[in-house]
Amino acid sequence: MDLITISGKGGKECSVRLRGHELTTDMSAEEGGNDGGPSPVELLGCSLGACIAMMVQSYCDRQGYTDGKVDVSLTLELADDPKRIGGFIVDVELPADVPENRLAAVRKIAEHCPVHATLNTPPSVDIDFTLGNT
C-alpha cells in the first residue's frame, strides 16, 4: 500500500496525495468551508459506490452482459451522537441482459466488495501524534 499524505491548506481544505494523484477535500460553504472539493465523509460514500460499481462492472464484463453499463447512485443518511454516517443508500443500475436469476449473485458481489467488507468488519485505527511539524 502506498503512503497517503494529507496536508491542511487553511480553513477546512486539505490536500490529499497518493501515487502521484492529488485531490482536495473541503466542506461546503454552509458547513463553513469553501467548497473546494468533496468532504471526507462524502469521499467515504464515493469509495463505497466506486468499489461496488467496479466490482459489479467487472462481473458483467466477465459474464458478457454488455447491453448497457453499470451505474451507481448513492446517498448517505447521517446520524448524531456521535455524528456519523448512519446508513448508505445505494441504487445499482445494470445492463439490460443480466438475467433475473443472476441478481442474487450480483448482490453478493456488491456486498462483498472490499469497501463494503471493511465497513461490515470495522478495521482498527492506530493514531500517533508528533510535535514540532512546520
Added chain:
Amino acid sequence: MAQMEFGGKMMEIDEDGFIQDPEVWDQAVAADLAKTEGVEELSEDHWKVVNYLRGYYLEFNMAPMIRKLCKESGFKLKEIYELFPSGPAKGACKVAGLPKPTGCV
C-alpha cells in the same frame, strides 16, 4: 430566529430554511419553499414525494428512511435528486414542511 414569508404567511425558519411549525404548512407554503430549493413549479411527481413525506410525518412524527421513501413513492434515488436537487432530507423534507431530519447536513 429568522422569519420569512411563505404562502403569504410570516413564519420562523431555522438556519437551513426549514420552517419551525409544521402545522402552518399548506400547498402555497410548499410552493414558496420549493422556490428556495430552485424548484420553480411543483409537478405531479414532486407532489407525490411531498405528500408521501407529509403523510408519513403526520402518522409517525418523523421523516421516513430514504429507502422507504424510494420504495413507497416508486422513485429511484437518482429520480428523487432530479426532483429535489438538495436531496430527500434537505430538499424534499423542507418543501414538505418537516423539521430538519436528524443528522441532516
